[in-house]
Amino acid sequence: MSIRLRLTLWYSALLAVTLFIFSVSIYLFVNYNSYRDAKNEIQEQLRTMNIVGSLDYFNGLNLDFNNPFASNVYIQVSNYTNGKFVQSDNLTRANKKFPVPDAKTVREGYVTLKVDQYKFLAYQYPLHLKENKQLVGLLQIGVYTGPIDNYMRNLRTILIFASFAVIAIAFTIGLFLARQAFRPVENVIRAAKSIQNESDLSMRIPRIGPNDELGRLTDTLNGMLGRIETTYNELDDAYKAQRRFVSDASHELRTPLTTIRGNIELLERMWPPALESGLPEEDAQTEDDRRRMTMTREAMHDIAGEAKRMSNLVNDLLALARADAGYQMEKTAQPLLPLVEDVARRAQLLPRNADWKIGNLTAIQNVQVIAHADFLRQLLFIFVENAFKYTPSGHVEMRAIRSQDQAGIIIKDTGIGMDADEVPHIFERFYRADESRGQTSGTGLGLSIAKWIIDEHGGSVEVSTREGQGTTFTVWLPIAFHDDANEV
Template sequence: MTIRLRLTLWFSGILAAALIVLCVAIYFFVNMNTYNDIKVQLRDQANDYNIYKYEYGLNQMDLNLQKKSPFIDKNFFVQLVNYTEGVIKQSDELGKNGLKFPIPEAKSNPKNGYVKTTLKTDSGEVLPFLVYQRVIPNNTEEGEIIGLLQVGTVITSETNYLTGLRVILILSSVICLIIAFSVGLFLARKALQPIERVIRSTEQIQSGSDLSVRIPIEGPKDEIGRLVYTLNIMLSRIEIAYNGLDESYKAQRRFVSDASHELRTPLTTIRGNIELLQRMWSKTLEPGEAGDIVLALDTNRWELSNEAMQDISAEARRMSTLVNDLLALARADAGYEMEKTTLPMLPIAEEVGRRAGFLPRTAVWRVGDLSALNGFQVKGNADYLQQLLFIFIENAFKYTPSGWIELSATRREDQLGIIIKDTGIGMNPKEVPHIFDRFYRADESRGKTVGTGLGLSIAKWIIDEHRGSIEVTTMEEEGSTFVIWLPIDFSPQPASIIMEGTDQRIED
């Protein structure tokens, strides 16, 4: 429910309560004034009869009405009840119409007062009456009630008048409420119109991510005007802060990307030179071949130097891997969009399975059933898809000291699933949500393997770029299963495309 509607309903509710109180008060006072004069006339007419004069002969009482009221045209009807003899005597007008006022029993000790009732005539007409009844006691000390004098008059005009008054009050109240609701809704809309502008402007900022948009200030500088002014100042500060952070973030991404590019060249040179020295130093020299220089070499120093160069080479390869990983993540952060084509998935998986057999490992490597990929293709980049599979395979080699690692495939609906399953050390299922975080390593506390913790982050980026998903099932000391799901591309594709540039990507 909107604020505008709530305000209108509150206003209408207060008005309705006020109208109800006013209408009830008007009706109460009009009703009292309408019947007050009639009640006085009825009481005076009843008092005109000297009831004590006829206390022992009520049947002799003359019921002819004395017209002493100023309203001489009013029709009064008299009924005399004799409880002692059980006789009821009526005025001529009441008897002619076959009417009889309601009679209370003597034992109920009726009191002087007024009674409203309706009587039905012989013709079927129902008439409303107002009756004043006066009890007739005897002259004894007990004051036993021996009779009842009732004087009544027809109040049809008064009843109709009050009924009409009720209808008028109800209809006028309803009409006033409708008018008040409509006017209140209009006024609330006009009063809250600046808030609508604020909402539209903020929605425009939210949908367009344009912090330069400002809310127009219109109308007086009331509470809403101050709110708009404050929001505009806040948006200005947010825009300045956001632009500063954005520039900083762009600079950071450029630094990581540039640093990675710059570090690759010297690292490649170092690796090449060290490998050349290793080949030269590892050549078997026979005594006498190199003359006096060879004989002067210290054997222990040669072995230490060779070992040091091996360490340098390993660290250089490790740094090169780290730089390549940082470069890949920098491209991901920079919104790099890889080039994609329609590729058959089976040759990619078979090629990865074949080359993985040459990687160093301590567990058994086997390629399982890949027939689920046969005849299906995906929209992707062959180099990155191979890198993706190698990340999971090398990860499995690293964490599987014994047992086996298997590559297989499955299919469901419009997705292909590539499965890398191992019988390695596994991990706690609680760690699964964090394994794709950068530099996170599930086995860090156990210290069983070495690594940078960036591989799975890169794998997650590649999967996201291919609109795929990953399922992980693992248990400590029981191994892990990774299922990579990629959407099937059903567009037609010539059979001649087979992963150009694959060898170069794997070599990197």
């Protein structure tokens, strides 16, 4: 629910409560004054009456009363001893009779009497003998309240419908005014959505209306956007410079590292051990010379290993720098089965302790994908090398599956596995599971590169793992062509 609607509902509810109290007050005030006038007529009649009574059980109760208000005031005197009654002329002409309550329940005061469909406000005055206070009769002075009742009913209807009409009009006008008042806020929301969707920090919120709180808020937000844009541009420039540096440094480091690796490998091949040189014994080197030669060969071997590791790291950094720079792969339709078979064949030559198994690949027979062949090979090699690295014993298997318009390559190992909490982080750069740190070599960049390649090919990857029971990676790639369907 929007703020303007909540505000409109709040003050509409407040207006409704105010109107309710006001209407009830008016109704009670008019009702009190209207019936007070009727009571005044009754009291005036009661004051002018001269009541003289005597008890005669044979002749009944005789009362003399004066009735100057013959038009609207109706009088009836009932005798409890013989059941007879005396009425004013207007009540007699109307041929009506006030209902007489039982002598045991009668009380002095005002009551509402209903005669047929007519309502009367009446004052009941019990008549007692002076000698023994015996109840002998009842005086009823009534005023016909039909006009008053109709007036109060009409007033009640008018107040109810007028209140609803006022609330409806106030709600409609209030909603319109609230929309107008909150239009600057809507401009802020639209501008924020545009910035979010289009990433355009140069956009500013239009300034509409007076210099009120919303106007000052708009100015503040525009100033904040300006500072954010400046900071973002500075950071973006720095990030671009960093990407260029990493890319350039990777390019520059590849050449000397390649030279170092080539020379070290050449020296290792050209440096024969003294004991295997075939020289005469008198020309043989001393024990110290042979030890120094052995240490030199070990040092060259270590240098070659570190140079290879640095070369791999530089290649990984170069690949990630390309990804950060938005490098677009040139992809073409590639038959998937020959490419996977080539990876499976070459994977047998990788250093490993686990057995290498090639499972059923017929699911991707005659399947073509839109891909960059070299990067797709690199993707599969990353998962295979990763499986060998974390499988000290057991086996690593590759097989293929198909699901509708997706081709899946499964690389499954029986290695050390991972904790389920680590799975969301394995594709982050330089992340390595705690169980593997210090035990296996690596830079922590391989799976990040694999994820980039998968994303560039419009694919996805599924990970299933359990500690001590191995890990299964399933790489899904969208199929472009296959043997029993047209182009997707």
